Amino acid sequence: MNKINHIIFCIIDDVRSEQFSDFLNEGLLPNLKQLIDTGIYSKNCITDFPSLTFPTQVSMITGTYTGNYLKELCHGVPNFNFMERNVVHPFLRSYHSPGSDERIQIYKMNEDLGKNCKTLLEMVGEENTVSISQFINRGAKYFFPERKTKLIMYYLLIKHSHNIKKFMIRANLVVVRKLLKTFEKPYKFFKRNEAPIASNLLFISSDILMHLFGYDSEIYKLNLFHIDKVIGILIEELDKLGYLEETAIAITSDHGNYKAKTVGNLTSFFNENGLNHYHPRKNIKGNMNLACFGSVGFFNFRSKNNSKELSWKHPTLKELETYGPKKINLFHKLFKIKGTRLMYYRDDNNTYKRGKIYLKRRDQKTGKIFSSFIEYRGNGKEYKTKYSIDNSDMDIFNYLKDDIACKLIDNKFHSTQEWLAATYHIDYPMYIDLLPRHFKNPRAADIILSTCGEIVYNINHGKKKSNHLYLHDIGLRKSSIVPLIISGSGEIPKKEISQCKITDIVPTLLKLLGKKPHPSVIGENLI
Numbered sequence: 001m002n003k004i005n006h007i008i009f010c011i012i013d014d015v016r017s018e019q020f021s022d023f024l025n026e027g028l029l030p031n032l033k034q035l036i037d038t039g040i041y042s043k044n045c046i047t048d049f050p051s052l053t054f055p056t057q058v059s060m061i062t063g064t065y066t067g068n069y070l071k072e073l074c075h076g077v078p079n080f081n082f083m084e085r086n087v088v089h090p091f092l093r094s095y096h097s098p099g100s101d102e103r104i105q106i107y108k109m110n111e112d113l114g115k116n117c118k119t120l121l122e123m124v125g126e127e128n129t130v131s132i133s134q135f136i137n138r139g140a141k142y143f144f145p146e147r148k149t150k151l152i153m154y155y156l157l158i159k160h161s162h163n164i165k166k167f168m169i170r171a172n173l174v175v176v177r178k179l180l181k182t183f184e185k186p187y188k189f190f191k192r193n194e195a196p197i198a199s200n201l202l203f204i205s206s207d208i209l210m211h212l213f214g215y216d217s218e219i220y221k222l223n224l225f226h227i228d229k230v231i232g233i234l235i236e237e238l239d240k241l242g243y244l245e246e247t248a249i250a251i252t253s254d255h256g257n258y259k260a261k262t263v264g265n266l267t268s269f270f271n272e273n274g275l276n277h278y279h280p281r282k283n284i285k286g287n288m289n290l291a292c293f294g295s296v297g298f299f300n301f302r303s304k305n306n307s308k309e310l311s312w313k314h315p316t317l318k319e320l321e322t323y324g325p326k327k328i329n330l331f332h333k334l335f336k337i338k339g340t341r342l343m344y345y346r347d348d349n350n351t352y353k354r355g356k357i358y359l360k361r362r363d364q365k366t367g368k369i370f371s372s373f374i375e376y377r378g379n380g381k382e383y384k385t386k387y388s389i390d391n392s393d394m395d396i397f398n399y400l401k402d403d404i405a406c407k408l409i410d411n412k413f414h415s416t417q418e419w420l421a422a423t424y425h426i427d428y429p430m431y432i433d434l435l436p437r438h439f440k441n442p443r444a445a446d447i448i449l450s451t452c453g454e455i456v457y458n459i460n461h462g463k464k465k466s467n468h469l470y471l472h473d474i475g476l477r478k479s480s481i482v483p484l485i486i487s488g489s490g491e492i493p494k495k496e497i498s499q500c501k502i503t504d505i506v507p508t509l510l511k512l513l514g515k516k517p518h519p520s521v522i523g524e525n526l527i
Contacts, residue, residue, distance in 0.1 A: 004489050006247040007509040008179070008199045008234075009120060011057060011134070012227055013207035014472065016256030017043050017481045019215060020224075028225050031232035032485065035249065039487025040526060042497040044424045045504075049434035050296050051255040051472050051479045052080045053207065054095050054109065056502065060254065061136050061200065062117045063506030063521035067440040068352035069114035072379045073520035076114035078441040081292040081460050083278075083300045085312040086442055091280050092289065092461045093443075095135075110138040118518040120198060120506050125515070127197035128190040132178050134202040141196075142189040144178045164209070168223050171205045176230045180237050195243060197513065203227050214470045215257045235488075248512045249488040250505050255472045256479045260295060260456040263467050264338050273333055274326040277462035278302070278312075287324055291445060293459040295452065296473040297337075298445035301330070314446055316348050334447060335362050335369065339455030342396065344448040346439045353379055357436050359396040370394045376436035377413060381522065384413035387432045397428040397475075408432075416501075416522065424499035428475040450474060486526070493527065500526055 021043060023029050024036070048056040048065065058077045059065050069076030081094045095106045113119070113136075121129040121139030131137035132144050179199055187193040206227065209220045231251070238244040270276070270288075278286035289300040301323060303315040315323070320330045334340065340362060347356040357374040372389040387409055389395050399405035405422045408414050414422075416433050423429040438444050453474045458466045472479045484500060486492060486508060503523030510517050511525045 003514075004246055004248050004491055004512045006195060006197055006199075006243060007120075007124075007513055008201065008247060008249045008488075009061070009505065009509060010201040010203070010231070010249065010251045011060065012203045012224075012251065012253050013053065013205075014210045014215075014255060014257055015206060015224070015253035015482060016215060016478055017045070017253075017483045018256075018478065020253075020483045023221070023224060028221070029228040031228045031235060032251065035231075035235075035251065035485050035487035038490070038494055039485060039492045040495055040497060040508075041487075042484045042500045043481075044499040045252060045482045045484040046420060046424055046429045046499070046501045047255050047480050047482055048502060049431065049438050049475070050079065051474065053254055054080050056254040057134075057202075058109070058113060058136060060252070060502045060505060061119050061134075062113065063120070063503050063517060063523045064117050065434065065437045065503065065522065067379065067437050068442065069116055070442065071352050072440075073116045073518075074114075074437070075117045075520075076441065076443065077109060077112050078438055078444045079291060079298060082298070082443045082445070083289045083291055083312070084443060085300070085314070089280060090278070090312050092291070094460060096460060096465075106135050109135055113138065117520040120509065121200065123506070123510060123515060123518050123521075124198045124513065128182075128186060128192060128194055130179060130182050130189075130196040130199040132175050132199070132201045133204060134200045137200070140200070142182060144174075164219060165222075168205050168209070168219070168226060172203055172223070172227050172230045175201050175203055176234045180234065180241075183238065183241055183243055198509075210257055211466075211468050211470055214259060216259075238488075245489050245491075247488045248486060248492055248509060250509055251485040251487075252502070252505065253482040254502075256477075256481060257470060257472045258295075258453045258474065258476065258478050260451075260469045260471060261454050262456075263469065264451075264455045264457045265464075266290075266293075266337065266457055266459065269337060273328050274324040279462075290459055290462050292461070293449075293457040294471045294473045295450060295454070295456050297449040297457065297459075299330075299334070299447045299449070301446050314346075317345075320345075320446065330447060331360070334449055335360075337449065339451035340449050341452045341454075342450040344435055344439075345446060346444075350439070352440050353377065355436065355440070357439055359435075361396045370396070372396050374432050374436055375413070376440075380519075383437075383522075384415055385419070385432050385436055386411065386413045397431055399423065399426070399428075402426050417524065420499055420501055424481075427477055429477070429480055430501065431475055452476065453479070497526060500524075 048059045055077045067074035119138045131140035137143040183195045276286035291298040343360040372394045375386045419433040507517045507523045508526040
């Protein structure tokens with residue numbers, strides 16, 4: 001059998017594992033089914049916290065999660081939108097698709113990753129590499145679209161196309177056609193006339209259609225059918241060119257999806273409680289920033305100890321208990337937001353090596369609030385976490401109700417792999433591991449809320465963006481579990497894996513190439 005000399009990492013944005021399995025069983029995805037039947041497949045690949053396009057795709061392409069990117073080996077992107085507070089004049093980062101003042105910020109992501117991690121394309125060395133319609137393209141020798149303005153026009157065309165079916169076909173085909181050209185005529189794209197050793201592909205059409213029409217719409221279903229068709233073209237053409245037997249193809253998604261019951265409104269809440277949004281360009285000296293709030297809300301608050309010359313350092317818990325001109329207790333008041341069921345926040349004394357994350361849950365029937373916490377220690381390969389609860393009422397994620405997960409609530413610290421094996425099959429998989437990683441990032445919010453998907457607010461940096469009911473960001477399985485396929489070359493073993501995580505993809509692909517991962521990679525080789 002041939003040695004594997006090429007890897008292709010393909011992300012189909014916004015595909016729920018459960019629905020993907022249904023489509024397979026209906027015979028709607030024949031080419032993907034063929035890859036599954038001849039390679040590695042998992043129905044339970046655990047995504048990141050939050051289950052948003054970013055940071056999930058960043059974690060997928062780097063093989064590590066977020067954390068204190070200034071001090072430990074990890075990446076620096078905590079969210080789709082965040083407040084950069086470690087500067088004298090804080091700025092608001094938004095990776096939103098093109099529109100108003102946000103259109104150019106997505107290019108900052110490669111910088112925001114930080115220097116303590118590497119992308120898959122960087123890890124393969126000085127070989128020919130390709131990134132097609134993927135913004136996380138650090139390390140790519142060729143990427144498409146080639147210019148920022150061209151990529152903006154590409155996304156505007158997709159987002160505002162009046163002929164959805166035509167857009168769908170065009171957007172999907174261009175991804176595969178552009179990649180195949182680099183295999184057919186590499187001398188046109190690289191200094192060395194060799195086919196790319198590593199390629200990243202992103203099909204974004206599925207995410208756009210899901211938000212506009214829903215995962216249960218006919219157009220969303222047809223689009224996945226068409227993506228399957230163009231993947232069939234990719235397989236067929238690679239075979240004709242003589243590359244298929246030496247190529248490993250990984251296909252997965254970044255997150256699943258859900259439908260909320262209603263869209264909420266927060267305008268009166270802010271006004272009534274003396275909370276004003278900070279805006280750096282308009283010289284509005286607010287005391288808070290709501291980075292984003294679909295069903296999961298990320299709240300930043302300014303410390304009372306800040307002078308005009310200092311940045312927004314994270315306030316203490318005591319400050320948050322008597323906050324703003326009205327001296328409100330934010331831990332109580334934020335639970336008044338309609339639909340709020342969960343709350344997370346960090347301890348004052350946390351470091352990147354040791355700390356505590358507080359968890360609260362509001363009972364829907366009685367309104368009573370229950371509390372527990374997560375402790376973490378170590379970093380990198382030594383990182384472990386412990387879920388501490390006093391009784392079953394305080395089990396925020398209902399792990400005690402599961403025969404497997406309950407065994408890890410034993411007052412001991414456990415590894416990432418242990419949490420994966422114990423929680424992959426239930427809601428909030430790996431949350432005990434993922435939440436502290438998120439809060440270790442200095443760019444993370446002070447308080448995080450969740451409505452668990454019942455009510456959505458669609459707010460980015462204080463502004464309502466849409467009335468969409470179809471979203472993704474929560475810890476329920478329908479949003480946090482995705483399918484994973486690794487196939488192509490006959491050298492890849494045929495097997496089904498009961499559970500894995502998105503950070504396992506990079507080390508597996510590198511192993512197939514005979515390459516070593518960067519020390520920041522914490523995923524496991526699935527082969």
